[in-house]
Amino acid sequence: MEKSSFLAPGISLFLLLLLFNVSASVAAPTAESVYTPFLQCLRNYTSEQVSNIVFAQTNSSFSSVLQAYIRNARFNTTSTPKPLLVVTPTREPHVQGAVICAKNINIQLKIRSGGHDYEGISYISDQPFIILDMFHFRNITVDVRNEVAVVQAGATLGEVYYRIWEKSKVLGFPAGVCPTVGVGGHLSGGGYGNMLRKHGLSVDHVVDAKIVDVKGWIFDKEGMGEDLFWAIRGGGGASYGVILSYTVKLVAVPEVVTVFRVMKSLDQNENVTELVLQWQQVAPHTDDRLFMRLLLQPVSSKVVKGQRTIRATVMALFLGGAGEVVTLLEKEFPLLGLSKDNCTEMSWIDSMLWWGNFDNTTKPDALLERDLNSASFLKRKSDYVQKPISKDGLEEIWEKMVELGKTGFVFNPYGGKMSEVASDATPFPHRLGNLFKIQYSVNWDEPGVDVENNFTSQARELYSYMTPFVSNSPRSAFLNYRDLDIGTNSFGKNSYEEGRVYGVKYFNDNFERLVKIKTAVDPENFFRNEQSIPIHPGHDSTGASNSGAAKLLHFSLCWKLTVKVGWLLFLKFIT
Incomplete structure (x- = not known):
């Protein structure tokens, strides 16, 4: 009896400790615990050596592979969460195996194709994760x-x-x-x-x-x-x-296209406000062969030292000759003052180099350059404008931009074909009724949390200020201009309510159809990220790694293992 009384608390303590350790290992996988089972699974699936496409954190090439396609320097710091593995498939079976093996070991899979996701969600996560980097798939x-x-x-x-x-x-x-x-x-x-x-x-x-x-x-x-x-x-x-x-x-595309760039500055008695008013009337309604992007930036004044002013830049592509577009805009957009001297005729492929900021002597093969490890610090946001902004409104906006200091706008005109395609033809809904899309843009060069907070807060403040001038109910956003400020989904919860916050902004009325499709094709919500489509609220997402059902299953397995090991040790001790 004394022996039994002595053993019971000891075994109980042992069982609790073992349960804690096993549960911790399930809840928090490490690079070491994931690499071997994942590699073995992938090897078994593909029946080939795959160690050369799986990079663990201990691999000397891990950092270079990870950082090569990080396109926003905000997410290339020592504190940025790192993947446990980076998988770089070269063949389709590698991709299939990576999905199966990541699902088998119940770890999140992030998918990266070029790394330009503005919020980096293709290569960062606050949960243990693996990156499936598709850069070899370039045929x-x-x-x-x-x-x-x-x-x-x-x-x-x-x-x-x-x-x-x-x-x-x-x-x-x-x-x-x-x-x-x-x-x-x-x-x-x-x-x-x-x-x-x-x-x-x-x-x-x-x-x-x-x-x-x-x-x-x-x-x-x-x-x-x-x-x-x-x-x-x-x-x-x-x-x-x-x-x-x-x-x-x-x-x-025509054999000859025309590009031009015209700049106007508020401090040089150039009426930027009237220019933008006229741009709003012309750019979304003119000949659909003409795309006139408008950049609005707070810059240092060349007239008054130490002061800021607003610079407007119209960048354009016309699918035709210079003479035709000059004649067109002399009539429709006289405040631009376009002349043939502003225009350059070239081939379509050369126009893509021009838009990519290459100089005029650059050969087309420069488009093959991937510019690895060339990230800058940036923050982007988006809006849609459905009614022209008034003169008073624009002048108020200029004041706010100058006050903030660096955040600028890119106005992208719609109309033409964009007004002819139904809003539900694809999940992208922002068609007829939108005059132009706004991209809020701020870049900076210095690292540091305080610097980042300064610039990102500028972008957010300008975004807030623009509320009266943009779409509402919902205030729409563009998925390719990823912005976590407009809502995120907590991992493991698969919250339809949270997903709807950003989902309706990105997809408007198309969101519900996307939820239905997601629920049908991925009912366990394996493919998920901070702004993924959630499954239907009436569906039990048992596959989400941190869902209640998953936690219960892990606890049950851990408890069974603990009892079995404890019982074996007990039998060994008493015999």
Whole structure:
């Protein structure tokens, strides 16, 4: 009896400690605990050596692989959460295996194609995670006869433009002006560029796709069905699976296009306010071959030393000759004062170099350069304008911009093709009724929490100030301009209520259909991030790593293991 009385508390303490340790290991996996089982699983699935595509934190190449495609220096600090592993697949079975193995060990999978996600959610998380980096998936096949291209998700826009140009001088593709943006994220979020008024969004030209689903299966458009195909053309592919490639329809471009840049400054007696008023009347309604982006920036005055002023810059692409666009704008936009001296005629491929800020002597193969490890510090936000901003409103905005110091605007005009496509044709809803989209933009060079807080707070304050001038109910936002300020979803909760906060802003009335599709294709919410599509509130998300059901299952398994080990030790001790 005395012996039994002595053993019971000891065994109880042992069981509690063992339970704590096992539970902790389940709740907080480490790089060491994840690497071996993941690698073994991936090796078994692919039946090949895969250690050369899986980088643990102890690998000497881990940091260079991780940092290569970090495009926002805010998320490249020592305090930034790091993945336990970076997986760099080179073949489709590697992607399938990565999904299956990450799901088997119950760890979050982040998917990165180019790293331009403004909030870095393709490569950071506050939960233990693995990055599936698609940068090896960069093959592009151009079929000139049928005017289509099959583009893998890890290719960059610059590579797409170059490969099209190699095969044809009169075909192009309507997508972004930054050549290092990855195709996977750009197209799955909507994608737009300087031909959107003529040809609409990038996703308006997607005719097929390949995706790896939560079970590791590969589907094309026919196999995945119309609903999922609809969702991954503007609804964010990373909520539903891993995009392998998109097949896109190419568009005709003229042999000669025209670009121009005209600047006006408020402090040089150039009526910037009247210019912007007229731009609002012209840019969304003019010839749909003309895209006139308007940049508004607070800058140092050249007239009064030590003071700030507002500079307006109109950057444009016209799908035609200089004489035609000058004649057009002399009539429609006289305050711009455009002349042939402001214009440069060139080929479409050279215009993409011009928009990418390359000099006029640059050869097209510069578009193949990926500019690794070239991140700056930045913050972006977005809005939509549906009614012209008045003169008084603009003058108030100038004062606020000068007061804040550095945050500027980019106004991107809509109209043309954007007004002809139905708001539910794709998940991207911001079509007819929107005059232009605003991008709030601030960059800085110095690291540090205080510096970052200063500039990000500037952007947020200007965004708040703009409330009376932009869309409301909802106040809409653009998914490709990722902004965590407008709402996030807590990990493990799969909160429909939290997801709806940002979901309705990004997708308006299309959000509910996306939730329905998400619930059908990924009912356990494996593919998730801070702003992913949640599953339907009536569905039990047993697969979320921190859900109540998952925690109960982990506790049950741990308790069974603890009792079994404790009982064996007890039997060994008494015998």
